[in-house]
Amino acid sequence: MNLTRFSIALVSLSWISLSAHSAELQQLPTHTSSRVLVTSDEAGNKAYEYSWPAIYFETAFNGDSLTIKFDDDQNNFHLIIDSQTPIAIKKPGKQDYVVPNLTPGKHQVRLEKISETQSSTGRFLGFYSDDKAAKLPERKRQIEFIGDSFTVGYGNTSSSRECTNEELFNTTNSQLAFGPLTAKHFNADYQINASSGFGIVRNYNGHSPDKNLIGLYPFTLHNNHYIYASNWQPQVIVIGLGTNDFSTKLNDGERWKTREELQQDYVKKYTQLVKTLHTKNPKAHFILMASDKMEGELAAQVGNVVATLKADGLKKVDSIIFSGLDYQGCHWHPSAKDDKLLADLLIDYLSKNKAW
Template identity: 45%
Template sequence: MWKSILLAGALATSPFAAHATTTAQMAYLLPMTIGGRVTADNVHQWPAVYFESRFTGPSVKLLFDNENSNFNVIVDGKPLMILQKPGSKVVELGKLGDGEHTIRLEKRSETQYLTGRFVGFDTIDQPSPLLPPPDRARQIEFIGDSLTVGYGNTSAFTQCTPEEIFETTDSQQGFGVLTARHFDADYQINAFSGLGMVRNYDGREHPKYHMPMLYERALFDDPTPAHQPDWHPQVIVVGIGSNDFSTPVRPDEPWGNEANLRADYVKTYTAFVKTLRARNPNAFILLTTLEGEPEGYISGTDAVFNAMTSGGDTKIDRITLPVLDYTGCNSHPNTRSDARAADIYIKYLEAHPQLWQGK
């Protein structure tokens, strides 16, 4: 899916490492290919969204309205720079050489309670722009929690402040993105740190959120359903539940004990997978857990898988990832672990090429 926008007027700008300018000229926003969940005007909140375009000439501008996210900028397939919380700026990239170029903007960070907007790519003198890169034939989706986000995965330390967690989280180095890139697939990383299927971390985190509710949305606090008519993943990987069983259930919680929590988890998770199946009748669904995780998470996921297969679903499987190296922020997996997990997914999909449905 791509779109082209004509923007009249100017965005406020300030000096920036690449080159920032103010402009009162008419800006022709280039057509873009967009990956991940965004609104119609490119407001985003989920991790790992990305924007791609093509242009001719030695320069291009990136127009932001985002004080809350960090981004990778990639030109002609090569990393160029990291933009940290660009705010309301027009960032100009110059001296790129004549001829045709591709440009890609990737969100690195996680923004649980804040949103941002990427206005678009601009080359003022190209009212007849090139078409953007086409949508990829393959699509893969990962649904999960902090492990899927890539929470603090580039950190050299296990103890991190909230700001350090933000700065060292790079969803583009998470196992989901690494897997997708290997197969040249478009991807969605629909994940939220601390979230569970029915109970969030310690039973206290993010009290107004849970995965079945957020999954329907493009923005977490906006109940408007995500609009993505062109999203038909061949593979959906679901790994969520470690937060549900992260700590013992307290007597004052709705479940009262772990047996009731497990029953609610299995019921809700099964309904969630059935919804995925109804919307994606041809997709192959992988239910995953990690070795060493709480028993309720592992056996509960087993129960969901058994419920789906006993109900006749043949496009589903259950895999277990090995124990990973938890040396990232707050004892989360680091990028080496992300690469190791990605390798397991890659080998699984290479052993089952039919899952891409001939694409």
């Protein structure tokens, strides 16, 4: 499903507080493959806290009653009922939203986080109904995407390359980035473990030198308090890291004195990352993605990573070097059109190579 911001239903949401009727509501079982911190209250109702992009939650029920409980004044969402046009929900705060005009019958529901927040977390308090829960179809495929702003979908629906912070926030749609588009094509569960501005060893223009995506990756939330642990076992892992490592010149005071030192450090740490992921996911197929821009520096170093991994015995690893993007998104980032192109490249590769 290839949606743009112009096809989203911008409806007038009716927020209401639940009264005595709320005692009849029961929390519905919820499916998510995303990185979330799950907690329970005394009644056994679950809450889901999250930081990473493209988080999603799903449920199904038989009936015509559905209430969605939010505790998030930071993020934008899309609510999708039975594959219909998404309902845009912007920074809902702590509110209960009763879905209007549901007809009796079985319904499948999906709530998607579309915005990126790096310094805060949000909470989803669950789907509630006084009707009977139904079973969701199970997915056999899992795919993970690890990356930076390109993987996030940074400003990808913008009509201009020039964006204010508010415009950037409102035109970022992580669910229209190439990762979710690829996963949905194959009906796969997915994780988007990406953060704008971060790299393998160096962040954009050398900022926050004590941090990088590798250091952020092990955690469920961006506060680095909870190590992520689950039975998540993706058959495919797509990594797109390096744009921030190489897109700017080295500044005075950075720990690499030359580009050669930076390149060597990048290849070493990237190789270690893939080997660590391979140890945890021994059957996974790895695809390393890179742009042909930056005078080919990034593509060359990704090629060195792949060559090193193959020389060390890792067979299921390959690269996709992409070109031909229009970069019409915010601040010269890939547009939604570019994301479709990248998704098509991945879909073609995965289909031809039988990576599943």
